[in-house]
Every structure is written in C-alpha cells, then in structure tokens.
Amino acid sequence: MEEAKPSRKMFLEIVQELRSLIRNENIRTGEKLPSERVLAERLGAGRSTIREALRSLELLGLIETRRGEGTFLSDYRQHQLVDVLAAFIMQEPKSMEDVRQTMQIHEKDAVARASADCEVRQLPLWDSLTAAVSSDLPVRREDVIREILVAAGNRLSLKIWYLLNAYAKTPYAGNADAKERSAILEMIRAIQNGDGNGAREAYVRWAALVSEQRGN
Amino acid sequence: MEEAKPSRKMFLEIVQELRSLIRNENIRTGEKLPSERVLAERLGAGRSTIREALRSLELLGLIETRRGEGTFLSDYRQHQLVDVLAAFIMQEPKSMEDVRQTMQIHEKDAVARASADCEVRQLPLWDSLTAAVSSDLPVRREDVIREILVAAGNRLSLKIWYLLNAYAKTPYAGNADAKERSAILEMIRAIQNGDGNGAREAYVRWAALVSEQRGN
DNA sequence: TTGAATGAGTGGTCAGACCACTTTCAAATT
DNA sequence: AATTTGAAAGTGGTCTGACCACTCATTCAA
Numbered sequence: 236m237e238e239a240k241p242s243r244k245m246f247l248e249i250v251q252e253l254r255s256l257i258r259n260e261n262i263r264t265g266e267k268l269p270s271e272r273v274l275a276e277r278l279g280a281g282r283s284t285i286r287e288a289l290r291s292l293e294l295l296g297l298i299e300t301r302r303g304e305g306t307f308l309s310d311y312r313q314h315q316l317v318d319v320l321a322a323f324i325m326q327e328p329k330s331m332e333d334v335r336q337t338m339q340i341h342e343k344d345a346v347a348r349a350s351a352d353c354e355v356r357q358l359p360l361w362d363s364l365t366a367a368v369s370s371d372l373p374v375r376r377e378d379v380i381r382e383i384l385v386a387a388g389n390r391l392s393l394k395i396w397y398l399l400n401a402y403a404k405t406p407y408a409g410n411a412d413a414k415e416r417s418a419i420l421e422m423i424r425a426i427q428n429g430d431g432n433g434a435r436e437a438y439v440r441w442a443a444l445v446s447e448q449r450g451n
Numbered sequence: 452m453e454e455a456k457p458s459r460k461m462f463l464e465i466v467q468e469l470r471s472l473i474r475n476e477n478i479r480t481g482e483k484l485p486s487e488r489v490l491a492e493r494l495g496a497g498r499s500t501i502r503e504a505l506r507s508l509e510l511l512g513l514i515e516t517r518r519g520e521g522t523f524l525s526d527y528r529q530h531q532l533v534d535v536l537a538a539f540i541m542q543e544p545k546s547m548e549d550v551r552q553t554m555q556i557h558e559k560d561a562v563a564r565a566s567a568d569c570e571v572r573q574l575p576l577w578d579s580l581t582a583a584v585s586s587d588l589p590v591r592r593e594d595v596i597r598e599i600l601v602a603a604g605n606r607l608s609l610k611i612w613y614l615l616n617a618y619a620k621t622p623y624a625g626n627a628d629a630k631e632r633s634a635i636l637e638m639i640r641a642i643q644n645g646d647g648n649g650a651r652e653a654y655v656r657w658a659a660l661v662s663e664q665r666g667n
Numbered sequence: 668t669t670g671a672a673t674g675a676g677t678g679g680t681c682a683g684a685c686c687a688c689t690t691t692c693a694a695a696t697t
Numbered sequence: 698a699a700t701t702t703g704a705a706a707g708t709g710g711t712c713t714g715a716c717c718a719c720t721c722a723t724t725c726a727a
Contacts, residue, residue: 244709244710245710245711246506246710246711247510250510270676270677270678271677271678272676272677272678275712280711280712281711281712281713282712282713283499283502283710283711283712283713284710284711284712286499286503286678286679287502287503287506287710287711288506289678290462290503290504290506290507291506291507291509291510291511292510293507294463294466294507294508294510294511295507295510295511300460300678300679301677301678301719301720302677302678302679302718302719302720303676303677303678303718303719303720303721304676304677304678304719304720304721305676305677305678305720306677306678330606330607333605333606333607333608334607336605336607336608337605337607337608337611340556340557340560340608341556343560344556344559344560389549389552389553390549391549391550391552391553392549392552392553392556395553395611460678460679461679461680462679462680486707486708486709487708487709488707488708488709491681496680496681497680497681497682498681498682498683499679499680499681499682500679500680500681502709502710503679505709516708516709516710517688517689517708517709518687518688518689518708518709518710519687519688519689519690519707519708519709520688520689520690520707520708520709521689521707521708521709522708522709
C-alpha cells in the first residue's frame with residue numbers, strides 16, 4: 236500500500252523515506268546512515284535515485300558525505316546551503332526582505348515573551364548578557380538574539396530562526412557598536428523589569444540600527 | 452583552469468556552473484533550461500551528475516521539472532525549502548504547544564502589519580471579510596487568518612504558517628461562534644482604522660476564545 | 668612490536684539502456 | 698481544404714553495471 240504513488244517523483248519519496256528511516260532507527264547528529272547500496276536495496280530503488288535524494292539533502296546541509304567512509308547525519312545549523320541559495324536569491328530583493336522580516340517576527344516575539352515570563356526574566360542569562368554588552372569585548376549580534384530566543388523557550392521558533400539566519404546571514408554577521416549596545420542594554424533591562432512595551436521598543440530601535448548599518 | 456578543483460565534489464561544481472549558465476544565457480523565471488543530455492555534454496559531465504545537481508536545485512525549489520517537457524527556472528519565492536527542512540525539523544518530540552504558539556507569532560504579526568500598512572488597510576478584502584463574518588453563514592477560522600496573512604504580504608511567513616497549520620490542524624479546524632465573530636469584527640475594524648493596538652488586542656482575545664473552546 | 672600490503676566497503680562518476688510523457692508535424696481521413 | 702490521427706523526436710525518470718579513489722581494518726611479513 237506504500238508504493239501506491241507513482242505520480243510523485245521517486246526521489247522525493249526517497250527523501251521522505253530517509254526521514255522516516257532516520258527517525259525509526261534513531262540516528263542522531265553525527266551518526267552514520269546506511270550505505271547507498273544498502274539504502275537502494277532497502278528502499279527498493281536504484282542507487283542513482285538514492286543518490287539524487289542524498290545529494291539534495293547534502294546541498295541542504297542535512298547530511299554530510301565522506302568518500303570512503305559513508306554518509307552522516309549532520310547538524311542543520313552549519314549548512315553551506317547559504318552560498319548556493321544566496322547566489323540564486325540575492326537578486327530578488329523582495330524574497331530576501333521576507334526572510335529578514337520573518338526573522339524579526341520571531342525575534343520580537345521572543346523578546347516579548349521573555350518580558351512576560353517571570354521565570355525567564357530571572358534567568359542568570361540576563362546578567363551575563365548585560366556584563367558582556369557592557370564590557371569592551373566585541374559582542375556578536377546574533378549571539379545576543381540567539382540567547383534570547385533560547386531563553387524564550389519555543390524550540391520550534393528557535394529552529395526556524397536558525398535556518399533563516401543561516402540563509403540570510405547578513406543582518407547579524409558583525410559586532411554591535413556603541414549605539415547598538417545601548418539599545419540592547421535598554422532592552423535587557425526592560426525584559427528584566429517585565430516591561431514588554433519597553434523591551435519591544437528597544438528591540439525595534441536596535442533592529443533599525445542594524446538595518447541602517449547594513450546600508451540598504 | 453576550470454577543472455582545477457578535484458577536491459570539491461563535482462555535483463557542487465555543476466550547481467555553480469548552472470548558476471553561471473543561467474546568468475550568462477539570461478534565463479529568466481519560467482524559462483527553459485537546456486536538457487539534461489545537452490548540459491551533460493556542455494559541462495563535460497555524466498548525465499547522472501547533472502541530475503544530482505538538478506535534483507538538488509529542485510528540492511530547493513529553484514527549478515521545476517516537467518517530464519516530457521524539460522527543466523524550467525522557477526519562482527524561488529516558492530520556498531519549497533521550508534517544506535523539506537520542516538519535515539526534518541519537526542521530527543523531534545516537539546511540543547504541540549510550540550507549534551500553536553509559533554503559528555500565533557505569525558498571525559499576530561500579520562495583523563499588526565496589516566494595521567500599519569495603509570495600502571493593505573484599504574484592500575477590499577476587509578469589507579468582504581466583514582460581510583462574511585456578519586452574515587449567518589459559517590465562517591471557518593483558518594480562512595479568516597489565511598486571508599489576513601496573504602494580505603500582509605510576507606510570503607515566507609505565510610508559507611511557514613501553512614505548514615504549521617497543516618501539521619497542527621486542531622486550532623482552526625472549525626467555524627467561529629458568535630463570541631469569536633464579535634472579536635474578529637473588532638479586529639478587522641481596528642485594522643482598517645490603523646489601530647495596531649486594538650487589532651492586536653482583539654486578535655489575542657479571539658485566540659484565547661479558540662484556545663478555550665479547544666478545551667485543553 | 669612494528670610496519671607494509673591487502674582487501675572489503677564506501678562514495679564519485681560515467682555510459683547505456685529502457686520507460687513514460689509531451690510536443691510536433693506530416694500523413695491519412697473526412 | 699480542414700480535420701483527425703499517429704508516428705517520431707525530444708525530454709525527464711529510473712535502473713543496471715561498471716570503474717575509480719578513498720578509508721579503514723585486517724593480515725602478514727620484517
């Protein structure tokens with residue numbers, strides 16, 4: 236009953252089946268997948284078809300392949316997908332803008348959620364963030380944002396943000412300057428005080444600074 | 452000088468070369484690429500290798516292939532990327548709550564964005580929505596939300612929402628009752644008046660009603 | 668004990684063969 | 698002459714089998 240869909244392309248089916256296989260076999264990040272030849276037999280497909288699926292996943296950065304060794308499940312956070320997609324997509328301003336905007340949707344919500352959650356507000360994270368931003372050491376924007384997203388506790392939102400950040404790369408690549416640090420500090424203080432509006436406003440101000448510095 | 456990198460994988464090279472080819476030949480969205488056999492000859496690779504590259508780009512949603520016709524450059528704003536990544540990412544023991552919450556993140560933003568955008572506010576959509584909700588006919592919650600997301604104009608956000616909705620199914624499966632209709636109407640009016648706060652509050656109230664009715 | 672050779676296993680690539688599908692266009696039919 | 702039909706060419710979809718290059722573990726010899 237499973238082979239009842241000849242309409243869809245085989246290699247897409249394989250992609251799905253690989254996903255099931257990974258879950259069923261409980262293959263974790265860094266662990267090895269069955270060899271291409273074994274997969275071909277187990278999934279009832281030719282090796283070329285298996286390879287098309289694997290190569291696709293490799294370009295997405297979901298798997299890593301080492302000649303002579305095998306295929307390994309990789310951490311989706313570090314895909315080189317960015318290069319390829321960037322090259323294809325950078326030309327279209329609108330879609331890139333969608334990505335940035337969608338990132339900010341998640342960021343803003345994380346800030347608001349952190350402000351509203353008493354337990355989250357009392358995390359030691361905020362003090363260490365304050366210390367880092369107040370110091371002379373360089374502070375990477377994406378680190379700040381990521382910490383807040385982690386603290387906010389929505390893992391799905393965090394993952395989506397991860398992907399988009401890797402995809403877009405630009406906005407948070409560098410370090411925060413003095414003006415930004417000031418906005419960040421204000422944001423953190425507002426979060427700790429449970430001042431949702433203040434936190435959101437500070438975040439928006441910071442985002443504007445970043446956007447402006449990006450010089451678009 | 453072109454074959455000077457045996458270290459990198461051929462199919463990745465092909466991906467790059469395809470990009471160059473598309474630019475050099477000025478192939479635009481919707482237009483046809485050379486056939487696989489022609490590409491194999493022109494790029495000096497086997498057809499399987501070409502296919503691995505093409506399949507990767509297809510999974511990314513950058514190209515579209517139609518059997519018997521050919522390969523076409525597609526609208527990459529389609530963001531098929533999200534589907535695949537989502538399938539892999541959602542495999543974890545995700546709390547359904549994260550999914551619902553993430554949906555609301557996007558919904559809330561769409562409402563806010565619609566309120567802030569003068570052009571969007573003047574869309575005839577709002578009047579027809581008002582008419583629908585005011586009538587006696589059943590109104591499906593997800594239809595209302597979807598319309599707003601579409602109007603807000605962030606296709607990526609919309610796509611993500613689609614996925615989550617298809618995945619979670621529950622919250623917006625049914626029709627809105629009287630109380631909800633009242634909240635929806637208020638939300639629409641606030642959007643049309645550019646009253647972002649009012650719109651957000653009405654949305655939150657509606658979401659609470661839905662959540663309550665779900666009886667969790 | 669150490670080191671080198673071997674062989675099995677794996678991904679990387681290629682060539683050729685079918686199949687299924689679409690389009691085209693010329694021949695056959697009306 | 699206009700229409701229908703159907704064969705052929707072109708295309709993507711898939712499979713098979715064959716090499717190659719590389720890694721690793723085992724084996725065997727020094």
